[in-house]
Amino acid sequence: MNTLLQGIKKKNLLQVENLHVAFSIHKQKLEAVRGISFTIAAGETVGLVGESGCGKTAAVQAITRLTPAEWVEGKALFDGTDLLQATPEELRKIRGREIGMVFQDPMSSLNPTMTIGKQIAEGLIYHKLASKKEALQEAIELLRLVGVPHPEIRIHQYPHELSGGMRQRVLIAIALACKPRLLIADEPTTALDVTISVQILELLKALQKKLQMSLLLITHDLHVVAAICDRVLVMYAGQIVEEGPVKEVLRQPKHPYTKMLLQALPRLDRPTVLT
Numbered sequence: 001m002n003t004l005l006q007g008i009k010k011k012n013l014l015q016v017e018n019l020h021v022a023f024s025i026h027k028q029k030l031e032a033v034r035g036i037s038f039t040i041a042a043g044e045t046v047g048l049v050g051e052s053g054c055g056k057t058a059a060v061q062a063i064t065r066l067t068p069a070e071w072v073e074g075k076a077l078f079d080g081t082d083l084l085q086a087t088p089e090e091l092r093k094i095r096g097r098e099i100g101m102v103f104q105d106p107m108s109s110l111n112p113t114m115t116i117g118k119q120i121a122e123g124l125i126y127h128k129l130a131s132k133k134e135a136l137q138e139a140i141e142l143l144r145l146v147g148v149p150h151p152e153i154r155i156h157q158y159p160h161e162l163s164g165g166m167r168q169r170v171l172i173a174i175a176l177a178c179k180p181r182l183l184i185a186d187e188p189t190t191a192l193d194v195t196i197s198v199q200i201l202e203l204l205k206a207l208q209k210k211l212q213m214s215l216l217l218i219t220h221d222l223h224v225v226a227a228i229c230d231r232v233l234v235m236y237a238g239q240i241v242e243e244g245p246v247k248e249v250l251r252q253p254k255h256p257y258t259k260m261l262l263q264a265l266p267r268l269d270r271p272t273v274l275t
């Protein structure tokens with residue numbers, strides 16, 4: 001099948017239209033996201049890249065309705081349901097079940113007083129996908145899946161007994177427990193050192209393929225996008241200034257900001273030409 005046909009056949013799982021997000025700061029309206037639109041197809045890995053403060057987190061927090069922002073406008077259609085209009089009940093069914101989320105800081109996302117086995121099992125029990133006993137068994141399998149050794153012992157441990165990298169693997173296990181169709185990972189490895197970060201990103205990509213889910217990966221690192229994403233959205237000052245297949249954007253960046261990001265990357269595909 002040629003790529004054009006494949007493109008037509010692929011269904012949009014998430015379709016964001018004209019999303020605006022604004023915060024109220026000292027009675028002033030600060031627009032963090034200024035009308036962004038993008039889609040994510042089923043099974044696609046999309047990178048959302050941009051410098052710190054450009055609105056990446058504000059955008060995904062608004063989409064998942066976990067935002068502290070005072071103003072959110074636009075549409076975020078997930079398989080036809082507008083998340084921005086969804087009732088609390090609809091949201092509870094979708095969040096954790098259909099959309100999994102992994103955030104930057106594993107320590108603040110985990111409950112320090114609960115064993116990691118129970119935390120992984122929680123979603124399965126909540127969404128009635130498993131009994132308590134089955135869910136704990138599944139937690140062991142999930143820990144194995146994310147590369148945690150001796151999972152049958154680890155499920156009885158508490159977050160503070162694990163290293164940062166292990167905790168991030170646990171968070172991924174929690175996000176994947178219900179086999180979501182979309183995983184949103186917001187700078188999932190920023191708090192980790194480089195070697196562990198590479199391992200976790202490779203793991204995310206492998207799991208995305210294995211579970212055939214869509215992945216929205218937020219990062220400020222174009223290396224990461226180049227390594228694992230199909231398509232990239234480049235955000236700058238609250239707007240998407242450029243988007244396209246990773247290879248095209250990296251080969252022929254149009255926006256000055258993308259060009260600037262790229263200058264920091266070593267070119268492997270052709271000799272560097274100074275113009």
Ligand SMILES: Nc1ncnc2c1ncn2[C@@H]1O[C@H](COP(=O)(O)OP(=O)(O)O)[C@@H](O)[C@H]1O
Pocket residue numbers: 023024025030032050051052053054055056057058059068069
């Ligand atoms: N809770 C908040 N209250 C007020 N302003 C916020 C809040 N969260 C983010 N912002 C502002 O929104 C803008 C975008 O932030 P953010 O989405 O966190 O950026 P990124 O994730 O791209 O680094 C920044 O100017 C930031 O200061």
Ligand SMILES: [Mg+2]
Pocket residue numbers: 056057058186187
């Ligand atoms: Mg952020």
